[in-house]
Ligand SMILES: Nc1nc2c(c(=O)[nH]1)N[C@H]1C(S)=C(S)[C@@H](COP(=O)(O)O)O[C@H]1N2
């Protein structure tokens with residue numbers, strides 16, 4: 001793993017090593033804002049509170065005794081690919097590997113909310129982690145805060161898994177043991193780890209990681225407004241060749257990678273070996289599932305002429321959304337899904 005930060009651990013998978021639809025746990029990127037919280041399992045409870053008829057607490061055994069669901073989902077950090085932004089921006093300088101696809105097992109959040117009885121005026125559910133710390137950059141609240149994020153009630157009732165396991169093994173401390181949220185089709189920041197509290201609110205939640213961080217400028221008929229980052233954006237990413245790789249001239253090179261989107265399927269991946277002048281269609285891997293990436297590959301007849309080349313990949317989804325060639329500056333330091341240039345050397 002590539003170490004982006006030692007403490008808290010922020011680790012990236014060398015994306016060149018992508019070699020299967022499921023990312024093994026030890027290769028799955030780790031993103032954390034604060035150190036892994038110490039959790040005493042004997043006293044740990046998931047608290048369910050706020051705009052509910054009967055607030056309650058669940059122990060780990062209670063959760064394990066509930067009906068369980070297993071589903072695969074792709075998680076991508078909203079800052080994945082940040083190293084490509086020009087000019088350079090602040091934030092973890094992820095290359096391509098802050099993304100992975102895993103099978104998650106746990107309890108549906110909807111089931112828990114139905115047990116608590118959501119009140120008529122409920123609007124959102126705040127997912128709060130047990131980790132906390134002080135923010136260093138302004139604007140910032142004073143003192144320590146917990147990592148927290150919200151989802152709209154509709155998503156909470158139907159589209160969130162509270163996961164106990166990742167690829168058939170209990171979550172590791174870095175990935176959120178004992179319990180984390182998985183919001184399929186959303187960027188990673190919604191997948192709150194070390195869950196300790198679910199708070200049903202009757203107001204929009206304006207927490208730090210919802211408004212100051214993990215937000216972008218959205219333009220519509222009313223003008224421009226800062227809104228929370230939510231769903232994954234259509235994107236194809238090149239695993240091989242890797243950045244600055246040397247490729248043999250006059251040969252066949254299997255260019256490969258993965259592509260993903262949200263609430264749609266990837267219908268097409270194209271690859272360009274001449275910085276976007278011409279495109280060829282890649283073949284898509286057979287394994288797919290909703291809100292999961294799809295692998296793809298393309299046989300490149302490498303040129304006879306040696307030198308510097310730029311590869312790009314471009315995905316299209318079943319809703320007709322095509323990956324943009326140019327960066328949308330309103331996305332700030334997040335949602336880096338324009339076609340990224342992979343510079344290589346043909347020798
Ligand atoms: N409690 C808590 N949950 C969190 C975070 C965090 O810092 N604290 N980071 C989020 C971000 S930004 C991402 S991309 C994912 C990463 O999940 P992973 O480390 O299991 O890959 O966790 C999310 N959940």
Ligand SMILES: [Mo]
Pocket residue numbers: 031076077078079188189
């Ligand atoms: Mo993230």
